[in-house]
Amino acid sequence: MTSSDAAIETTTLRVRRGGVEVLHGVELRVPPGQLVGLLGPSGSGKSTLMRAIVGAQRIDGGEVRVLGERAGSPALRRRVGYVTQAPSVYDDLTVAQNLAYFARILGAPRSDVARVLDEVDLAPLAGRLVSRLSGGQLTRVSLGIALLGSPRLLVLDEPTVGLDPVLRRDLWRLFARLAASGVSLLVSSHVMDEARRCDRIVLLYQGSVLADLTPEELLRSTGTTDADDAFLALVAGAGR
Numbered sequence: 001m002t003s004s005d006a007a008i009e010t011t012t013l014r015v016r017r018g019g020v021e022v023l024h025g026v027e028l029r030v031p032p033g034q035l036v037g038l039l040g041p042s043g044s045g046k047s048t049l050m051r052a053i054v055g056a057q058r059i060d061g062g063e064v065r066v067l068g069e070r071a072g073s074p075a076l077r078r079r080v081g082y083v084t085q086a087p088s089v090y091d092d093l094t095v096a097q098n099l100a101y102f103a104r105i106l107g108a109p110r111s112d113v114a115r116v117l118d119e120v121d122l123a124p125l126a127g128r129l130v131s132r133l134s135g136g137q138l139t140r141v142s143l144g145i146a147l148l149g150s151p152r153l154l155v156l157d158e159p160t161v162g163l164d165p166v167l168r169r170d171l172w173r174l175f176a177r178l179a180a181s182g183v184s185l186l187v188s189s190h191v192m193d194e195a196r197r198c199d200r201i202v203l204l205y206q207g208s209v210l211a212d213l214t215p216e217e218l219l220r221s222t223g224t225t226d227a228d229d230a231f232l233a234l235v236a237g238a239g240r
C-alpha cells in the first residue's frame, strides 16, 4: 500500500493553542477501513489533533492530508463525519426530524434518514423528542448525523464518555461493523480498556505520538496483560 492510500496522514504536525505549543510534530497514519483508537490522558491533545484533521484547527507547521486531500478542503465536506464532545442536536425536534434537517443541509438523500436510523439502532425512537432521550441514545443521534451522506472517514471525539459498559460495548461493535464495511474511523478515548476493541492504537502523550501499534503488540511489547498497565509502562519508558 502506498502512503497516499491513507485515510489520514499527518506529517510533523505542530499546533499552538493560547500561545502554547500543544502538538509537537505529530506523525499519524490511519489506514483505510480500520478502526483506530486515539488514546491518551486528558490534555494530551486528542481533541486538538481531531480538530486539525477535520480542518477546524489552525495549524502552525507540518501537513494534514485526509482521503488524499488537504484537511478542511471543501471536497471533504461530505466524505468526513465528525462528532465533537459537545454535539449539537436540536432538543425540540424528534430524532427523525434532526436527521432529516441535517440530511438537507448536507445534501444527503432523504433515504439516508431511514438507513442511518437502522445503523444506530434508533428506528424505534425515530418519533421521540431529543430532549426525552437518555445520554446513550443522544450519543447515537449525533453518530447518526455524522453517518449521513455515507462518509468514508469518521472522526469521533470521546463518543463513549459517560456511557454504561453495555452501551459502550454496543457502540464499539457498531464502529467495528462500519470499519468492516470500508469506513475508516478515528475514535478518541481516555479509557485505556477500549484499546482492545481497535485494529490499531495511537497513544498520544503530552502532544506527541508515543506509540502506534495493534492491541496485541501493545501488551506484548510492554509485557503486560492490561491496557492501563501497558500505557503506564510506555510512559515510564518515554521518561527514561
Ligand SMILES: Nc1ncnc2c1ncn2[C@@H]1O[C@H](COP(=O)(O)OP(=O)(O)OP(=O)(O)O)[C@@H](O)[C@H]1O
Binding pocket: 017, 018, 019, 022, 040, 041, 042, 043, 044, 045, 046, 047, 048, 049, 190
Ligand atoms: N482554547 C484553548 N486555548 C488554550 N489552550 C487550549 C485550548 N483548548 C485546549 N487547550 C490546551 O491544549 C492542550 C490539549 O487539549 P485537548 O483538548 O486537545 O486535549 P485532550 O487530550 O482532548 O483532552 P480531554 O481528554 O480532556 O478532552 C491542553 O493542554 C489544553 O489545556
